[in-house]
Amino acid sequence: MRGELVRFPALPESLSVTQARETVGRILAVPISERAGRAKELRLEHPEVLLALCESLTERIEASPASVAEEADFFYRFLETPLRKIGEFDERDYFLGELALLAGGANRILFRRDDARRWFDRAESNFVRVANPSVHFARLAYQRLGLAAEERRFEEVLELAPAWAQSARQLGLAEDALKCRFLEGIAFWETGNAEQAIRVYREIQGDAQLLGIPRLAAQAASNLAHYYSSRGDAEEALACSRQALPLLQQMGNRVHLAKLQWSIGDLLRHQGKAGEAAEAYRSALRESEEIGLRGDVAAIHLVLADLLLDAGQQAQAEWEVRAALPIIDEERMVPEGFAALTLLRESLRRRKIDRQALRNLHGYFRE
Amino acid sequence: MSSTFTGKNNEAASVFGQILPLIERALVTNYRLPPREASEVEQRLYDWFQRFCRRPGSRKPESLRSELLLMACRAGHVYSVSKLEDLLSGDDRLKRSLTLGPEVIAIEIEKGLDKRKPRPPAPKDDA
Numbered sequence: 001m002r003g004e005l006v007r008f009p010a011l012p013e014s015l016s017v018t019q020a021r022e023t024v025g026r027i028l029a030v031p032i033s034e035r036a037g038r039a040k041e042l043r044l045e046h047p048e049v050l051l052a053l054c055e056s057l058t059e060r061i062e063a064s065p066a067s068v069a070e071e072a073d074f075f076y077r078f079l080e081t082p083l084r085k086i087g088e089f090d091e092r093d094y095f096l097g098e099l100a101l102l103a104g105g106a107n108r109i110l111f112r113r114d115d116a117r118r119w120f121d122r123a124e125s126n127f128v129r130v131a132n133p134s135v136h137f138a139r140l141a142y143q144r145l146g147l148a149a150e151e152r153r154f155e156e157v158l159e160l161a162p163a164w165a166q167s168a169r170q171l172g173l174a175e176d177a178l179k180c181r182f183l184e185g186i187a188f189w190e191t192g193n194a195e196q197a198i199r200v201y202r203e204i205q206g207d208a209q210l211l212g213i214p215r216l217a218a219q220a221a222s223n224l225a226h227y228y229s230s231r232g233d234a235e236e237a238l239a240c241s242r243q244a245l246p247l248l249q250q251m252g253n254r255v256h257l258a259k260l261q262w263s264i265g266d267l268l269r270h271q272g273k274a275g276e277a278a279e280a281y282r283s284a285l286r287e288s289e290e291i292g293l294r295g296d297v298a299a300i301h302l303v304l305a306d307l308l309l310d311a312g313q314q315a316q317a318e319w320e321v322r323a324a325l326p327i328i329d330e331e332r333m334v335p336e337g338f339a340a341l342t343l344l345r346e347s348l349r350r351r352k353i354d355r356q357a358l359r360n361l362h363g364y365f366r367e
Numbered sequence: 368m369s370s371t372f373t374g375k376n377n378e379a380a381s382v383f384g385q386i387l388p389l390i391e392r393a394l395v396t397n398y399r400l401p402p403r404e405a406s407e408v409e410q411r412l413y414d415w416f417q418r419f420c421r422r423p424g425s426r427k428p429e430s431l432r433s434e435l436l437l438m439a440c441r442a443g444h445v446y447s448v449s450k451l452e453d454l455l456s457g458d459d460r461l462k463r464s465l466t467l468g469p470e471v472i473a474i475e476i477e478k479g480l481d482k483r484k485p486r487p488p489a490p491k492d493d494a
Contacts, residue, residue: 017376051418058423088415089438094422131434135424172426 013046020052027053032074044078047087047095054098061106062215063252066292069106072099076122090130097126097136105143109255111295113147120144138168142179149183149190157187178204178216182223189227198227218247222260229267237267258287262300274311278304298327302362309353321348321358328361379420379428383413386432389476390439397464397472398443408442436477440469 015023027035027042027049035042043049053075061068076099079086086092104119120143127136141164148156165180181204189197201220208216221244228237241264248257265280281304288296301324308317321344328341340360347354390412394405416435420428447465464472 047414047418051421054423087418088411089442091415091418098423131419131438132425132431135422139424171424173424176424 013043015043015046015048017048017052020046020048021056023049024052024056028056028071032070035074036078039078044075045084045086047091050075050079050086050091050095054095054102057099057102061102061109062255064291065106065109065255069103069110069112072103072106075099076103093126093129097123097130100126101136101140101143108143108147108150110292111150113151116143116147120147135171135173138164138171138173139176142168142176142183145180145183149186152190154187154191157183158191161187174211175213175216178207178211178213182216182219185223194227194231198224201227214247215251215253218244218251218253219256222248222256222263225260226263226266229263229270232270234267234271237263241267254287254291255293258284258291258293258296261287262296262303265303269307274307278307281307294327294330298324299362301327302358305353306355306358306362309355309358314351314353317353318348318351321353376417376420379417380413382428382432383416383435386435389436393436393439393472393476394443394446397440397460397476398447399458399461400443400446404446408439408446412439412442433473433477437469437473440473440476444469444472 023043023046027044030038030042035044039045053071057068057071076096079092079096079099084092086095100119100123104116104123107113107116107119120140123140124137127133127140130136141160145157145161145164148160161180161184165177165184168174168177168180181200185197185200185204188194188200201224205217205220205224208214208220221240225237225240225244228234228240241260244256244260248260261280261284265277265284268274268277268280281300285297285300285304288300301320305317305320305324308314308320325341325345325348340357343354343357344361347357387409390409391405394400394408395402400408412435415438416428416431419425419434419438420431425431444465447461451465
């Protein structure tokens with residue numbers, strides 16, 4: 001074979017960043033079932049479009065994780081089979097890795113942990129072939145640590161989060177470094193080190209403001225609101241809520257808005273305002289249902305049951321528990337809390353809810 | 368070059384321009400690409416690099432020149448391997464490049480650059 005016979009395929013039509021973003025808007029408006037058949041017209045294989053698509057899905061993941069999971073799944077499978085020539089050199093592997101990471105992250109938010117794990121493995125199998133892979137491994141490590149935190153493997157988180165935060169900083173991933181510290185803060189809180197958790201979140205809040213990452217500053221304030229509220233420190237909790245609320249609303253961060261409403265419910269409950277607390281919890285419940293956060297939905301039902309028991313409303317409390325249990329069963333959410341779940345179910349049968357089991361169980365859901 | 372550049376991409380274009388002579392040398396001298404094929408590969412590397420610099424977590428383009436050179440050598444390597452049967456006989460330099468692999472060749476070329484001349488000043492980050 002001679003050199004001049006080795007030909008490269010034609011270059012894709014050139015697109016500016018703006019044109020690519022507009023194209024993504026048009027693609028996402030087309031129902032998924034129609035897209036593959038219109039792949040050429042929609043430019044589904046254009047690398048500039050795929051780059052803009054990943055950017056768009058990343059921006060939307062906290063506002064609408066269910067749709068991001070669905071979109072990332074579609075594009076991953078579209079690029080994967082049949083084997084398509086996408087962009088140049090490592091770009092096919094990169095886009096497959098990025099889409100799998102997005103799908104995994106969205107599934108993690110949605111409490112679909114087994115799916116998330118599988119997507120992270122897919123991301124890894126693609127990222128291993130791209131240029132500069134250490135950056136993507138660090139991003140992937142954060143997601144896996146997030147999963148560990150949600151599965152209450154706090155010892156693991158406390159060991160690995162500082163190490164990954166350090167690696168992320170060295171790789172120039174300032175935002176990912178702060179995100180690893182988020183998980184460290186959660187692990188401190190959940191293992192009873194409240195002071196350490198609050199210190200970590202104060203540092204994150206300051207660093208995020210310095211680095212100009214308002215999203216993380218708002219999320220840190222939201223977590224601080226929850227922690228202060230759980231400790232009954234109403235003044236600090238309200239101050240943090242006031243810092244977080246407008247930023248979260250502005251960014252359309254519905255996941256953290258729902259969590260903030262939940263924290264406000266906790267705060268009102270500590271203040272003895274049961275009616276207003278129930279309202280805040282129901283508002284968090286509606287938001288979580290709309291986004292598809294089934295884990296949070298189950299947990300808030302249990303928290304509401306606890307509140308209703310305080311108010312002597314046994315029948316309504318039972319209703320809330322009955323609303324939560326099928327979700328916990330369907331999603332196989334708390335294998336670690338199996339004992340508490342069994343006790344609660346048993347107490348429900350006896351028509352006398354076991355308060356300790358109820359509290360143990362909803363504790364498993366709260367980050 | 369075909370792509371439309373804005374903001375940060377100007378910096379990627381500038382870095383590419385600085386490294387282009389080395390890329391060309393790698394493709395033509397180390398991997399024996401004919402000039403026309405070398406130009407095609409350079410165009411593709413340019414398009415790739417400006418998107419590569421916009422991936423999440425990417426550092427400034429100036430600090431990604433090793434990745435650019437490595438990808439150039441990988442492209443040259445793949446091209447040359449496809450022509451191996453015809454070209455390998457009697458070309459010691461090509462044989463050496465293919466035996467050592469693109470990672471080693473990219474490092475050799477980069478070291479040569481560092482010895483020859485000081486780096487140009489880093490362009491401003493206008494991203």
